[in-house]
Structures are given as C-alpha cells and as structure tokens.
Amino acid sequence: MQIRVAVIQATPVFFDIQKTLDKLEALIIESAQKGCQFVLFPESFIPGYPRKFTFGAAVGLRTDAGRELYKTYWQNSLQLPSPELKRIEQISRENNVYLAIGVTERDALNSSLYCTLIYVSPTQGYLGKHQKVKPTGVERLIWAEGTGKDSLRVFDTEIGRMGGLICWENYMPLARMRIYQQAPQLYLAPTADARPTWPATLQHIACEARCYVLGSNQFFSRTDYPEAYQEFLDEDETILCRGGSAIVSPQGEFIAGPLWDQEGILIADLDLDEVLKSKLDFDVIGHYTRPDLFDFNVNKL
Incomplete structure (x- = not known):
C-alpha cells in the first residue's frame, strides 16, 4: 500500500481555539488538495504550547493573575466531546483525510x-486519544498526568496502523515498547522540542521500530505572541520555536525535513511494504526478542 502523508509545521492562533480551528481547516484543505490522506499536527496545536509561561506560580506561591491566565488557557482548550470536535470531524470527512492533532484537552x-x-x-x-502519561518539568503545573486509560494505543486504519x-x-x-508491541506502520511523535538533537530521536525510533516516523513541531516567533503575553519573553528573543519537523523512513533516513525556522507542510509518499521489508534483519517484537530472558507487561487500567 502506498499513501501520501503531510506533517504540519505551523503557528496556531495563540490561545484562541476558534481562530486556530480556522487555520487548521485551511492547512488540511491545502494538504488534501495535494493528495494527502493523513495529516499530523504538533503537540498542543490547540490552543498553542505555552512556552515561557509561569502561570504566576512558584514553590509555595500562586497569583491571581496566574489563575486568570489558567482560566483563559482552559477556556480555549478542546473538550471531548464538544462542538469543536464535531467541526474537526466534519473537516476530516469533507476532505477525506485522517487526522492526528496535538491538543490541550480540558476535562x-x-x-x-x-x-x-x-x-x-x-x-x-473520532477514533480515540492518547493522553501524555508524564508531562515534562514545569508542564506538570498545567497538565495532569494522563490516566493511561485508552492511551498507548495503535489504531488500525484503512491507511495503516498508526x-x-x-x-x-x-x-x-517502556512507553515506546508498548507502542512497538502493536506493530505500528506510522509512528507519530508530535513535540515542542526544537533542539538540534530531536531529529536524531526520530531516526533512532525509526531504526528501532522499523516503521515510518512522523515528527511535527510548531514554528513560533515573538510576534506570534499577543501583546498581553510579551512580558514573558526575554528582550532579545525573536524565534521561540525553530521547528525541526521531519518524516523518517523505516531505515532511519530522512524522507522530508528536518524543516527549520519557518512554517511549512512536509509531504511524502510512503510505501508500507518498506515496513515489512525492513523487518528482515531487525524486528523488535519478533525475531529480535528474547522472551526467555525478558518479560514486558503493561498494567491494565
């Protein structure tokens, strides 16, 4: 099977769910017009990754202004189900594309x-979701740990297992191994990490899982922050997130990207038979395992 996929590197309309959905729709339409059957969006594209925000918190201290900012963030996050989710489903249906979208989800x-x-x-x-099981660093202030229920799943679709x-x-x-156990053909890695070391992570996963890896990040400049939030930035900061989105083959080679310092859509034609052929010399859940030596178990929630 051959499929055409798109990885979006773009800037959301920060902290505005409705305008971000407008932009998301435009990007999906553009990708669909180019023949794409699947589109991946970055981590917390809705309503934006709150880089540099403190939410007025320190050890033993919270401020009223920080609580007000959290309320704004919460109000512009995606609830499941909701009219906003129905709109996303409609966009997917009208353009005949599968979607994977990084969102901040509100309960x-x-x-x-x-x-x-x-x-x-x-x-x-709507097929389902994966909640981040371990937010990193200060992310833990605003994002709860995912329950694990319905997370860590691979979805078997008409265009491949993703x-x-x-x-x-x-x-x-161990989280990677749980995904590997379900034999993905498309491994998705939306992120907010724009360090030059991140693409190597995508390559390692591709070599380890022997599947295609799609990495998607936001591009963010100072001017993309509304004036009210400029105070959180250092004076000399212009680019806040360089991107680094990429598509990697099952042999760990870049097919598209990494894309730096701009918005863009990475498009690639993928032959899913390459996933099968790459298992000749390495299969992390098959002939390259030693179940007599190692045992791996995931707790049922």
Whole structure:
C-alpha cells in the first residue's frame, strides 16, 4: 500500500481555539488538495504550547493573575466531546483525510488539563486519544498526568496502523515498547522540542521500530505572541520555536525535513511494504526478542 502523508509545521492562533480551528481547516484543505490522506499536527496545536509561561506560580506561591491566565488557557482548550470536535470531524470527512492533532484537552468534570493526541477518521469520526502519561518539568503545573486509560494505543486504519507518543514520552523506553508491541506502520511523535538533537530521536525510533516516523513541531516567533503575553519573553528573543519537523523512513533516513525556522507542510509518499521489508534483519517484537530472558507487561487500567 502506498499513501501520501503531510506533517504540519505551523503557528496556531495563540490561545484562541476558534481562530486556530480556522487555520487548521485551511492547512488540511491545502494538504488534501495535494493528495494527502493523513495529516499530523504538533503537540498542543490547540490552543498553542505555552512556552515561557509561569502561570504566576512558584514553590509555595500562586497569583491571581496566574489563575486568570489558567482560566483563559482552559477556556480555549478542546473538550471531548464538544462542538469543536464535531467541526474537526466534519473537516476530516469533507476532505477525506485522517487526522492526528496535538491538543490541550480540558476535562469538564474535574477542570484539569491534559496534553493529548486525538485521532480522527474521515469515515468513523473520532477514533480515540492518547493522553501524555508524564508531562515534562514545569508542564506538570498545567497538565495532569494522563490516566493511561485508552492511551498507548495503535489504531488500525484503512491507511495503516498508526500510534505514537508525545514529545519526551519518546524518551521512556517502556512507553515506546508498548507502542512497538502493536506493530505500528506510522509512528507519530508530535513535540515542542526544537533542539538540534530531536531529529536524531526520530531516526533512532525509526531504526528501532522499523516503521515510518512522523515528527511535527510548531514554528513560533515573538510576534506570534499577543501583546498581553510579551512580558514573558526575554528582550532579545525573536524565534521561540525553530521547528525541526521531519518524516523518517523505516531505515532511519530522512524522507522530508528536518524543516527549520519557518512554517511549512512536509509531504511524502510512503510505501508500507518498506515496513515489512525492513523487518528482515531487525524486528523488535519478533525475531529480535528474547522472551526467555525478558518479560514486558503493561498494567491494565
């Protein structure tokens, strides 16, 4: 099977879910017009990754202004289900493309936020989600740990088996192994990591999983922050997130990207038979395992 995929490197309309959905729709339409059957968006594309934000918090201290900012962030995050999700399903259906979108998910019951990757089918609508099981560093202030329920899944679709992890979850070997156990053909790695070392992570995962790896990041400049949030930035900062999105083959070679210092859409034609052929000399869940020596178990939640 051959499929055409798109990886989006773009800037959301920061902290504005409706305008970000407008931009998301335009990017999907553009990708669909170029023949893409699947489109991946970065970590927390809705409503934007809050880089440099402190939310007025320090050890033993919270401020009223920080709480007000959290409220704004919460109000512009994606609830499941919601009219906004229905709109995403409609965009997927009208353009006949599968979608994986990094969002900040809000929980209507407990008011917590989660860093989430949602999956949408053009025929079935919302398929499911993966909640980040371990937010990194100060992310833990705003994002709760994912429950694990319905997470760490690979979805079997008409264009291949797809699943993955978010940002530094990809440095958790056991989390990666859980995805590998389900034999993904498309491994998704949306991120906010724009360090020059990140593309090597994507290459390592491709070589380890022997599948295609799609990495998607935002591009963010100072001018993309609304004036009200400029105070969080250092005076000399112009580029806040350089990007580094890429598409990597099952042999660990770059097919598209890495893309730096600009918005863009990376498009590649993928032959899923290459996933099979790459297993000749290495199969992390097959002939390259030693179940007599190692045992791996995932707790059922």
